[in-house]
Amino acid sequence: MIDSEILSDNWYVLRKITYEYSKKDGTKLTQSREAYDRGNGATILLSNKEQKTVILTRQFRLPTFVNGNETGMLIEACAGLLDKNNAEDCIRRETEEETGYKITDVRKIFEAYISPGSVTEIVYFFIAEYSKEMKVGDGGR
Ligand SMILES: Nc1nc2c(ncn2[C@@H]2O[C@H](COP(=O)(O)OP(=O)(O)O[C@H]3O[C@H](CO)[C@@H](O)[C@H](O)[C@@H]3O)[C@@H](O)[C@H]2O)c(=O)[nH]1
Ligand SMILES: [Mg+2]
Numbered sequence: 001m002i003d004s005e006i007l008s009d010n011w012y013v014l015r016k017i018t019y020e021y022s023k024k025d026g027t028k029l030t031q032s033r034e035a036y037d038r039g040n041g042a043t044i045l046l047s048n049k050e051q052k053t054v055i056l057t058r059q060f061r062l063p064t065f066v067n068g069n070e071t072g073m074l075i076e077a078c079a080g081l082l083d084k085n086n087a088e089d090c091i092r093r094e095t096e097e098e099t100g101y102k103i104t105d106v107r108k109i110f111e112a113y114i115s116p117g118s119v120t121e122i123v124y125f126f127i128a129e130y131s132k133e134m135k136v137g138d139g140g141r
Pocket of ligand 1: 011012040041042043076079080081082121123
């Protein structure tokens with residue numbers, strides 16, 4: 001890395017990074033690219049096999065509104081940004097906040113860079129079973 005310049009540091013951080021990249025033939029190329037750092041995230045698909053149901057969330061997503069989604073409303077799997085906790089603890093807490101279900105067993109199925117051309121974020125994907133006994137609140141937070 002040759003240089004890192006902060007272009008925006010308001011809510012999350014947008015940097016312009018200049019670096020030297022070695023090509024296969026050994027020649028070196030200097031490139032600059034912007035990278036948006038908003039931390040890492042986790043998402044979970046909650047399902048109930050007996051009922052054949054899943055729980056999804058519905059919320060306003062500004063970036064979709066400015067890019068063709070007329071109402072800006074999006075139906076999604078429950079998701080949240082990670083803090084210092086590990087991804088598993090974080091998705092349990094996020095599930096309770098957003099859906100009102102206190103889940104116990106969660107299984108990580110994979111992780112991925114979701115928009116590697118511009119965003120640094122890794123998203124950890126989980127699945128879990130839920131049942132009505134696990135309902136402890138209204139969710140929606
Ligand atoms: N003031 C302010 N608040 C912001 C801004 N950007 C995000 N927030 C707030 O920060 C909180 C983040 O909520 P989480 O539930 O932790 O994250 P998320 O937005 O659901 O993100 C998760 O889901 C996305 C969609 O799948 C994923 O893109 C993301 O990686 C993550 O997993 C929300 O209350 C949101 O409004 C901003 O620019 N300004
Ligand atoms: Mg969320």
